Amino acid sequence: MTQLALVIDLNVCVGCHACVTSCKEWNTSGWAGPLVDQNPYEGSPTGTFFNRVQTFEIGTFPNTETLHFPKSCLHCEEPPCVPVCPTGASYKRADNGVVLVDYDKCIGCKYCSWACPYGARELDAQQQVMKKCTLCIDRITDAKLSERDRKPSCVLACPASARLFGDVHDPDSEVSIAIRERGGYQLMPEWGTQPSNHYLPRQKMRLHIDPEELTRVDNPLRREDLTDYTGEETLDDVAW
Amino acid sequence: MHPAFSVIFLTTLIGAGQGLYLAMVTGQLYAIARFLPAQTDQFYAIGSLVALALLIAGLGASFFHLGRPERGWRAAAMWRTSWLSREVIILPLVMTLVFAYGVAHWFGWTQPLFQVGAALQVDLTLLLGVLGTVASLALFICTAMIYAAVRFIQEWHTPLTVSNFLFFGAASGFMLAAAYSAYIGNPLVTFYGTWAVILTLIALASRLAHLRRNVRLKYKSTVQTAIGVRHATVIQKAQGATGGSFNTREFFHGRSPVLVKQLRMIYIVLVFPLPVLLIGLSYLIGSSSLPITAFFIQFAGLLIERWSFFAEARHPQNLYYQSVA
Ligand code: SF4
Ligand code: SF4
Numbered sequence A: 001m002t003q004l005a006l007v008i009d010l011n012v013c014v015g016c017h018a019c020v021t022s023c024k025e026w027n028t029s030g031w032a033g034p035l036v037d038q039n040p041y042e043g044s045p046t047g048t049f050f051n052r053v054q055t056f057e058i059g060t061f062p063n064t065e066t067l068h069f070p071k072s073c074l075h076c077e078e079p080p081c082v083p084v085c086p087t088g089a090s091y092k093r094a095d096n097g098v099v100l101v102d103y104d105k106c107i108g109c110k111y112c113s114w115a116c117p118y119g120a121r122e123l124d125a126q127q128q129v130m131k132k133c134t135l136c137i138d139r140i141t142d143a144k145l146s147e148r149d150r151k152p153s154c155v156l157a158c159p160a161s162a163r164l165f166g167d168v169h170d171p172d173s174e175v176s177i178a179i180r181e182r183g184g185y186q187l188m189p190e191w192g193t194q195p196s197n198h199y200l201p202r203q204k205m206r207l208h209i210d211p212e213e214l215t216r217v218d219n220p221l222r223r224e225d226l227t228d229y230t231g232e233e234t235l236d237d238v239a240w
Numbered sequence B: 001m002h003p004a005f006s007v008i009f010l011t012t013l014i015g016a017g018q019g020l021y022l023a024m025v026t027g028q029l030y031a032i033a034r035f036l037p038a039q040t041d042q043f044y045a046i047g048s049l050v051a052l053a054l055l056i057a058g059l060g061a062s063f064f065h066l067g068r069p070e071r072g073w074r075a076a077a078m079w080r081t082s083w084l085s086r087e088v089i090i091l092p093l094v095m096t097l098v099f100a101y102g103v104a105h106w107f108g109w110t111q112p113l114f115q116v117g118a119a120l121q122v123d124l125t126l127l128l129g130v131l132g133t134v135a136s137l138a139l140f141i142c143t144a145m146i147y148a149a150v151r152f153i154q155e156w157h158t159p160l161t162v163s164n165f166l167f168f169g170a171a172s173g174f175m176l177a178a179a180y181s182a183y184i185g186n187p188l189v190t191f192y193g194t195w196a197v198i199l200t201l202i203a204l205a206s207r208l209a210h211l212r213r214n215v216r217l218k219y220k221s222t223v224q225t226a227i228g229v230r231h232a233t234v235i236q237k238a239q240g241a242t243g244g245s246f247n248t249r250e251f252f253h254g255r256s257p258v259l260v261k262q263l264r265m266i267y268i269v270l271v272f273p274l275p276v277l278l279i280g281l282s283y284l285i286g287s288s289s290l291p292i293t294a295f296f297i298q299f300a301g302l303l304i305e306r307w308s309f310f311a312e313a314r315h316p317q318n319l320y321y322q323s324v325a
Helices: A018-028 A153-157 A174-181 B005-032 B041-063 B069-076 B083-106 B124-148 B159-184 B189-215 B223-227 B246-250 B257-271 B273-285 B290-312 B316-320
Strands: A004-009 A051-058 A065-072 A090-092 A099-101 A163-167 A198-200 B112-116 B120-123 B234-238
Touching: A004 A174, A018 A051, A018 A065, A018 A153, A153 A163, A163 A174, A174 A198, B005 B041, B005 B083, B005 B124, B005 B159, B005 B189, B005 B290, B041 B083, B041 B159, B069 B083, B083 B124, B120 B124, B124 B159, B159 B189, B159 B273, B159 B290, B189 B257, B189 B273, B189 B290, B223 B234, B223 B316, B257 B273, B257 B290, B273 B290
Parallel strands: A004 A198
Antiparallel strands: A004 A163, A051 A065, A051 B234, A090 A099, B112 B120
16 A cells, blocks of 8 residues: 655755745645645744744754754544545545645534644644644646656755655655665654654764874875985986 | 643633532432432523523634634544544534434423333433433543643643543532522522532542642653753754744743642632632521622632643743743
8 A cells, every 4th residue: 555755864964944835836726725824924934834834943952953944744643634534525535645724525524633743733823723734735746747846845845855656655766765764763752553654863973082193194195204315316206 | 831722711611510410400310319309491491592502612712722713623523543633523412412402302392211120211301311411521531631641741741631520520510500500599509519629629639639639740752852862951042933923922921930830829829718608608597699709719819720721731842942042
């Protein structure tokens, strides 16, 4: 069975929000749209977003590190948001594991949002139905698009290539290899929701330099020749 | 969690309605067993119509909770997995049975249909009363399980949520039955008042146990598990929106902790000791207005209690929405 998912590389995410804007642009004009924007140019803009980039600071100054953390629906393998939906509007697609909302059935009761520990679902203030990341279902299932374009909008937009997309059930996929070889992890594993999306941890590049290495053993400038020369011919005079 | 008035009124109104209906059926059962003098059919009929009115008011309030109320009927679809769906099915069922019970009494359809054992004459009202009682209890469970079944909200995820809903509803319903009897000058006021006091005390025990449990709660999720970083100091600097979002509106009550604490003290006084004292006092001085006051005070307290129930609950998603700066 296929389980499509994102793998987000926190090591290279620079927090530019390109994924946020491209997600909003694609989805507000696509199948899931419109995604409301309220007071976009006023003091407190708000609206529906499928994907948000948050920022955390780890440690205490001056030993701090900034973590940019993109967050969207994780398309859980055991989605707790699905069984609680009274109408059946929330469902998990059997063919590719994407968790979706049928906007024609949703009554806007918000119960599913209570049942998602990640806060991945947002009620659209205009349409009054529940919305969340669709993994750009209208792109990734569109056979008319080229292989290269058949990816979620955020993945294509990321300038740092921090977002990988693929089938996490296929052990040879790019995402599975990344999870396996680079310590990919799930959010809030304590709830047993089995998120399909994974995160690749930050990795500090550290170079260990031994003090001895600071003095090169084969330093050409090191004075080794201790002979005192008095004008006689040396090897340098005959060989060139 | 953000306390929504629609849900506060829904749960308290239908709780009182179900409780009043249970009180009517209990009264009838006691009368059949000759522990109480038999009442006129009109007494039960009007009582159950008041209960029906409360149920209808609660249902009306619930529609304000929905983004798309016109599609509300769809909510009956997933009863196999969703407690919300189960509630949506059982609520109209209870309403129908309460209505039928009232109508059967109103028109005096009390000819025995069959006999159980030597003495028990089963008529239509008794049959409907028993069915309605079972349905009412099921509705209490469904309503409470909507909250108790959300395992992420650890404050709610306990059987005490169910016992709270059950005993609060029953207590306010019996209190209303006492008020109703007092209003029409029926001697049953002592009977209902006594039951109301007993149920109120059980509700008190249940709610105090719930509060005590929640004080000691250990939260499963931390900001460390939320973002997967092992460090003691992780502080959120931005949540991806400056003007708030659905996540900040739905999952935070936005009031000061002091207010939450004060309201808790207020409802504990309004729901428990005050009505009990008023009922006791009404026995002593034979007042007919005190039971009515007791009901309204307790109901006001229950509205605050339900507000607190939401405000106390901390959703793990809040870990992602701690700071805007
Ligand atoms: S992240 Fe939340 S909304 Fe998405 S599948 Fe998991 S529980 Fe459901
Ligand atoms: S808000 Fe919509 S999708 Fe969510 S539980 Fe209610 S009906 Fe289902």
